[in-house]
Amino acid sequence: MIFSILVNEGPYTHQASDTAFNFTMAALAKGHRIFRVFFYHDGVNNGTRLTTPPQDDRNIVARWSKLAQESELDLVVCVAAAQRRGIVDDGEAKRNGKDATNLAPGFRISGLGQLIEAGIQSDRIVTFGD
Amino acid sequence: MSTIKKFLFVNRKAPYGTVYALESLEVVLIGAAFEQDVSLAFMDDGVYQLKKGHQTKGIGMKGFEKTYGALEDYDVTKLYVDQESMAARGLTPDDLCVPVEMMPRADMGKLMEEQDVVLSF
Amino acid sequence: MLHIINKSPLDRPSLDTVLQTAASGAILLIEDGVYAATCGNAVEARLKNAMGTLKVYALGPDLDARGVADRVTEGVTVVGYDGFVDLVAEHKTSQSWL
Numbered sequence: 088m089i090f091s092i093l094v095n096e097g098p099y100t101h102q103a104s105d106t107a108f109n110f111t112m113a114a115l116a117k118g119h120r121i122f123r124v125f126f127y128h129d130g131v132n133n134g135t136r137l138t139t140p141p142q143d144d145r146n147i148v149a150r151w152s153k154l155a156q157e158s159e160l161d162l163v164v165c166v167a168a169a170q171r172r173g174i175v176d177d178g179e180a181k182r183n184g185k186d187a188t189n190l191a192p193g194f195r196i197s198g199l200g201q202l203i204e205a206g207i208q209s210d211r212i213v214t215f216g217d
Numbered sequence: 218m219s220t221i222k223k224f225l226f227v228n229r230k231a232p233y234g235t236v237y238a239l240e241s242l243e244v245v246l247i248g249a250a251f252e253q254d255v256s257l258a259f260m261d262d263g264v265y266q267l268k269k270g271h272q273t274k275g276i277g278m279k280g281f282e283k284t285y286g287a288l289e290d291y292d293v294t295k296l297y298v299d300q301e302s303m304a305a306r307g308l309t310p311d312d313l314c315v316p317v318e319m320m321p322r323a324d325m326g327k328l329m330e331e332q333d334v335v336l337s338f
Numbered sequence: 339m340l341h342i343i344n345k346s347p348l349d350r351p352s353l354d355t356v357l358q359t360a361a362s363g364a365i366l367l368i369e370d371g372v373y374a375a376t377c378g379n380a381v382e383a384r385l386k387n388a389m390g391t392l393k394v395y396a397l398g399p400d401l402d403a404r405g406v407a408d409r410v411t412e413g414v415t416v417v418g419y420d421g422f423v424d425l426v427a428e429h430k431t432s433q434s435w436l
Binding site: 128167168203204207212 | 220222224236237240243244247248250251253333334336337338
C-alpha cells in the first residue's frame with residue numbers, strides 16, 4: 088500500500104516527529120511504500136542539519152536523513168513554512184540573499200502542492216503533530 | 218493529474234494563538250488550485266476562526282478573516298460548522314463572517330466517513 | 339475511519355469530541371492520548387461505553403514510556419507501531435485529532 092506522512096511539529100518539543108519516524112520505519116518494514124514525508128508548520132525544523140543534540144540523545148534530523156538515503160524517502164519541507172522559520176537550501180539562499188544554508192541531506196524544499204499531490208497519489212495519509 | 222479526491226480540512230484550533238488556522242487556509246487554497254473536491258469543517262475552538270470582526274492591528278499580526286470570504290472565488294463553498302461547538306461557545310451563525318452549513322456532530326461524523334483524505338489542523 | 343488521538347483527555351476535548359462524532363470505526367490512542375486508556379481515569383466510563391460501536395486501541399510503546407502499561411482499561415487492545423500501520427491500512431481514512 089502507498090502511504091504518505093505529514094509532520095506538523097519540530098523535533099524535541101513534541102513527540103510528533105518521533106512517532107512519525109517510528110511509524111515510517113514500521114510501514115517500510117511491512118513492505119509498504121512511502122510516497123512522501125511532508126513537513127509543515129514547525130515540522131520544517133526537522134530539516135535543519137545544524138541540529139546538535141547531546142551524544143546520549145537521538146539525533147532526530149540525522150535519523151530522517153539516513154532513512155531518506157537508505158529507503159529513498161522523499162522528504163519535503165514546505166517552502167512557505169520554511170522561509171518563515173529560516174530553513175534554507177542553496178536555491179532559497181540565492182533567491183533571498185541569505186549568507187548561509189541549513190537544509191539537511193535527504194530533504195528538499197518545495198511547495199504545498201506536494202502535500203496535496205501526496206494526498207492524491209497515496210492510499211493513506213497519516214498526520215503527526217500537536 | 219486528473220484524479221479528483223474528496224479532501225476534508227478539519228479546523229479545530231482558534232486563530233492567532235497558534236499558526237494552524239492560517240497555515241491550514243494556505244493548504245485549502247492549494248487543494249482548490251489542484252481542482253480537488255474540497256470541504257472545510259470547523260469544530261471545537263476552530264469555530265472561533267469564523268467569528269466576524271477580527272481586528273488584529275493591536276497584536277501586530279496580519280488578519281486573515283477576509284480569506285474565508287474569498288474561499289468562494291476558489292470554488293470552496295462547502296463549509297460545515299459543528300452545532301455543538303457553536304452552542305458551547307455561545308455563538309450563532311449570525312456571529313460568523315461567512316455563510317456556513319450548521320451540522321449536528323453525528324452528521325459531521327458521517328461527512329468525515331465520505332472523504333478520501335482528511336487533514337486536521 | 340481510524341481516529342487517532344494524541345492528547346490527554348483531561349487536557350483537551352479531543353476524546354470527547356471523537357466519541358460524540360464517530361459512529362463507527364476505531365480509535366487509536368497515542369502519545370499523551372494513552373492516558374485515556376488507563377483505569378481510574380475520569381473518562382474510563384465514557385470510553386467503555388463507546389466500545390459497543392468503536393474499537394479502542396492504545397499504542398504500547400507510549401503506555402510503557404509513561405509507566406501506565408499495567409493499568410490499561412479492560413477492552414482496550416494494545417498495539418505496537420506495526421499494529422498502528424495495520425490499523426491505518428485497514429481503514430479507508432485516518433484522522434489525527436490534533
